[in-house]
Amino acid sequence: MYLRIPNLLSEEGLQFVDQLVAASQFVDGSATTGAPTKSAKNNLQIDLADNPNREKFLQMMSTAVNANPAMRAAALPRRMSSPLLSKYEQGMSYGWHIDNPIMSSMGSPIRTDIACTVFLSDSSSYEGGELVVRTSSGDMRVKFNRGDAFIYPATSRHQVLEVTSGERLAIVFWIQSMVSDAGKRETLHDLSIAYDRVMQESPKSEALQIIQRAQTNLLRRWGQV
Numbered sequence: 001m002y003l004r005i006p007n008l009l010s011e012e013g014l015q016f017v018d019q020l021v022a023a024s025q026f027v028d029g030s031a032t033t034g035a036p037t038k039s040a041k042n043n044l045q046i047d048l049a050d051n052p053n054r055e056k057f058l059q060m061m062s063t064a065v066n067a068n069p070a071m072r073a074a075a076l077p078r079r080m081s082s083p084l085l086s087k088y089e090q091g092m093s094y095g096w097h098i099d100n101p102i103m104s105s106m107g108s109p110i111r112t113d114i115a116c117t118v119f120l121s122d123s124s125s126y127e128g129g130e131l132v133v134r135t136s137s138g139d140m141r142v143k144f145n146r147g148d149a150f151i152y153p154a155t156s157r158h159q160v161l162e163v164t165s166g167e168r169l170a171i172v173f174w175i176q177s178m179v180s181d182a183g184k185r186e187t188l189h190d191l192s193i194a195y196d197r198v199m200q201e202s203p204k205s206e207a208l209q210i211i212q213r214a215q216t217n218l219l220r221r222w223g224q225v
Helices: 011-022 054-067 069-075 182-201 206-222
Strands: 003-005 026-028 044-046 077-080 084-088 093-097 102-105 108-111 114-119 131-135 138-142 149-153 158-160 163-165 168-177
Touching (some): 054 069, 054 168, 069 182
Antiparallel strands (some): 003 149, 026 044, 077 168, 114 168
């Protein structure tokens, strides 16, 4: 599933991130990737290890993910990785790669089912820097508004094109879903959309109860908690 999540971060959340970025030091981003992709990664990241606002930032991101109805319905989040704050200056890029299947979250391993990019820069403030995700029907280019997020299967090959002017700031993290199979997650997401639409049009209908029964029983069968 490839999905835009509008306004994952509120204006208040964006202002907090702006302050965090302004008060932090960026380091070489290749330090946080494995040997196969190290040569492809040319960006900067904030080292949050000793940052006094680290815990507040992690809590804000966790709350934003778990409180967003569209994110919950599409990703069915169980756990998430520690978010990375990245910056691409002019000339920087990240070549084609696939994310690691297992990453660390607060010292414990998580399976990376879903990748998420949250855009922090105004799309008109930089040229290039599109996230490109390879799908079965062709390459998808993504460059969204400030605060918007994009989720996609972490199994996808993807890259960040070279920034030709300006500066691209983003938050990147990964989600372990309660449902590991991408096709099953998509089925549950379709049922969630159908439920919401029938709820609006006919909240007392038998059809609504049938959709809810299918949705909850499939999640009970497929979910891992």
